[in-house]
Amino acid sequence: MKKFLDLISEEMKNAFEAAGYDRELGKVTLSNRPDLCEYQCNGAMAGAKLYKKAPIMIAKDVAEKCGENSVFLSVEAVAPGFLNLKIKESFVADYLADMAQAEKFGLEKPENPCKIIVDYGGPNVAKPLHVGHLRPAIIGESIKRIARYAGHDVIGDIHLGDWGLPMGLIITELRERQPDLVYFDDAYEGEYPKEAPFTISELEEIYPTASAKSKEDGAYKERAMEATFKLQSGERGYRALWKHIIDISVADLKKNYEKLDVEFDLWKGEADVHDVIPGMVDYMKKEGYAYISEGALVVDVKEDTDTKEIPPCMVLKSDGAALYNTTDLATIIKRMKDYHPDRIIYVADKRQNLYFEQVFRCARKTRLVEPETELLHIGFGTMNGKDGKPFKTRDGGVMRLEYLIREIEEEMYRKITDNREVEEAEARRTAQTVALSAIKYGDLSNQAFKDYAFDIDKFTSFEGDTGPYILYTIVRIKSILNKIREQDEALADKARIREAGSAAEKALMLEIAGFNAMIEESYKESAPHKVCAYIYDLANAFNRFYHETKIISQEDAEKKAGWVALLLLTRRILETCIEMLGFSAPERM
Numbered sequence: 001m002k003k004f005l006d007l008i009s010e011e012m013k014n015a016f017e018a019a020g021y022d023r024e025l026g027k028v029t030l031s032n033r034p035d036l037c038e039y040q041c042n043g044a045m046a047g048a049k050l051y052k053k054a055p056i057m058i059a060k061d062v063a064e065k066c067g068e069n070s071v072f073l074s075v076e077a078v079a080p081g082f083l084n085l086k087i088k089e090s091f092v093a094d095y096l097a098d099m100a101q102a103e104k105f106g107l108e109k110p111e112n113p114c115k116i117i118v119d120y121g122g123p124n125v126a127k128p129l130h131v132g133h134l135r136p137a138i139i140g141e142s143i144k145r146i147a148r149y150a151g152h153d154v155i156g157d158i159h160l161g162d163w164g165l166p167m168g169l170i171i172t173e174l175r176e177r178q179p180d181l182v183y184f185d186d187a188y189e190g191e192y193p194k195e196a197p198f199t200i201s202e203l204e205e206i207y208p209t210a211s212a213k214s215k216e217d218g219a220y221k222e223r224a225m226e227a228t229f230k231l232q233s234g235e236r237g238y239r240a241l242w243k244h245i246i247d248i249s250v251a252d253l254k255k256n257y258e259k260l261d262v263e264f265d266l267w268k269g270e271a272d273v274h275d276v277i278p279g280m281v282d283y284m285k286k287e288g289y290a291y292i293s294e295g296a297l298v299v300d301v302k303e304d305t306d307t308k309e310i311p312p313c314m315v316l317k318s319d320g321a322a323l324y325n326t327t328d329l330a331t332i333i334k335r336m337k338d339y340h341p342d343r344i345i346y347v348a349d350k351r352q353n354l355y356f357e358q359v360f361r362c363a364r365k366t367r368l369v370e371p372e373t374e375l376l377h378i379g380f381g382t383m384n385g386k387d388g389k390p391f392k393t394r395d396g397g398v399m400r401l402e403y404l405i406r407e408i409e410e411e412m413y414r415k416i417t418d419n420r421e422v423e424e425a426e427a428r429r430t431a432q433t434v435a436l437s438a439i440k441y442g443d444l445s446n447q448a449f450k451d452y453a454f455d456i457d458k459f460t461s462f463e464g465d466t467g468p469y470i471l472y473t474i475v476r477i478k479s480i481l482n483k484i485r486e487q488d489e490a491l492a493d494k495a496r497i498r499e500a501g502s503a504a505e506k507a508l509m510l511e512i513a514g515f516n517a518m519i520e521e522s523y524k525e526s527a528p529h530k531v532c533a534y535i536y537d538l539a540n541a542f543n544r545f546y547h548e549t550k551i552i553s554q555e556d557a558e559k560k561a562g563w564v565a566l567l568l569l570t571r572r573i574l575e576t577c578i579e580m581l582g583f584s585a586p587e588r589m
């Protein structure tokens with residue numbers, strides 16, 4: 001289906017043409033003055049210069065040509081030359097009726113669907129998820145779902161941090177504590193045990209301990225670097241230990257991401273491209289892209305048009321070891337080979353912006369990607385506490401994600417059971433569902449690159465621009481529909497969208513009509529916050545309509561059936577949108 005605004009613009013363009021002006025002037029936009037009109041066209045203002053005519057004259061000519069038509073209820077030329085537009089109720093109703101029937105509400109399929117990889121999450125193994133992992137998971141998941149809904153072929157890849165010094169540190173600390181483990185026995189040739197010699201909680205303690213030691217003790221750090229090198233060179237025992245670290249961590253990560261309703265198609269990591277690195281390095285050297293600078297292997301990536309200093313991209317450290325850049329570049333090679341994506345989106349902290357700029361330039365310059373392959377960094381800001389400083393626990397530590405989620409769930413549970421009889425199991429379930437909406441909406445409703453304050457009181461509120469408010473609205477619609485079904489089982493079958501009978505009803509219908517344009521924009525800009533803004537407006541429009549309209553007690557069955565159709569459509573659209581944001585609605589709350 002064509003987008004609603006495009007259909008209106010088309011009609012306006014015809015009027016411009018009929019009046020003897022360039023039809024391209026007929027572009028229509030949402031009204032800046034909702035008190036005066038629903039849409040507006042500023043084409044006459046733009047045309048004034050072109051035709052050396054007062055804009056109001058042009059606007060009047062155009063308005064006159066609008067005469068009889070099926071789209072506009074009124075077209076008003078107002079000083080100094082705006083065209084104020086109102087839409088016919090029948091036109092809106094027909095459009096919504098088509099939306100209700102169409103697949104994906106009439107969203108057009110992309111002409112050329114893209115293959116997209118979203119690289120998000122990016123946790124490092126052997127460390128528990130903490131609040132810093134919340135944003136990449138939530139934002140990445142939503143970007144993935146929006147692109148998928150928009151009709152593209154999307155792969156989500158977690159890109160684990162599972163290679164490099166942290167692994168060497170863990171191995172070194174283990175060796176210190178349990179030197180007799182078979183993994184450290186060079187003479188051992190048998191199979192290694194299936195069971196890991198540590199649990200996840202032990203692992204979570206080992207890593208920070210080792211990391212702290214290495215900062216104080218130079219020799220310890222040396223040993224860790226050597227262990228890293230041995231691991232990367234393929235030493236059997238170290239590889240076996242490393243595999244245990246990965247398996248234990250991944251099982252724990254899966255559990256935690258599942259709680260967030262975040263799901264990856266690929267659980268690849270930095271280590272997966274280890275074998276790609278030597279070939280890549282050879283190639284970069286041979287083609288003359290890479291050279292040795294102060295011992296390290298680098299590729300120049302600065303460009304003449306740069307206004308700031310862009311340092312060379314380091315491909316290997318001076319000791320020959322791979323680094324963060326190395327694995328990211330090699331991952332690009334692997335992704336191009338395995339999936340041939342049109343676009344790779346990296347959802348990572350905005351402070352890594354320069355880093356990604358270097359990596360992208362290096363990949364382009366060395367032709368790891370095709371000229372038309374898009375590499376995009378969606379950099380997100382910091383999640384702060386209410387005090388505007390990075391979010392911390394009460395005693396100043398980094399909060400585990402699990403604990404944060406639990407805290408919000410408890411708060412939700414309190415609200416749900418406050419002064420009400422709710423069955424315990426249902427209350428817990430509902431609390432979980434609503435808590436997830438509070439966390440995700442609280443994050444996604446902000447533009448990703450902005451810092452935001454994690455404010456539990458605000459996020460869990462049932463009023464205002466929050467997840468629970470959206471869910472509350474959906475639950476309200478469900479409950480009205482249920483009541484009507486109890487009154488008259490058959491009414492739903494007679495439901496069809498009718499012309500609006502009130503201003504509030506029309507406003508709701510016009511919000512719905514904007515769905516397709518909103519999806520296209522959110523996809524194009526990888527901007528979940530636009531979905532949030534849309535459903536907030538839609539929920540507000542619905543609630544205004546609800547407060548003004550006696551739906552359940554309406555006697556006129558035709559009218560009532562019309563509202564049922566409108567409610568069904570509103571509910572379906574809200575549910576589709578929250579699905580894209582990564583949460584769902586309960587039956588009751």
Ligand code: ARG
Nearest residue numbers: 119122123124159161328348
């Ligand atoms: N593991 C990285 C970190 O902790 C984030 C990974 C982002 N993705 C990437 N391809 N570099 O900072």
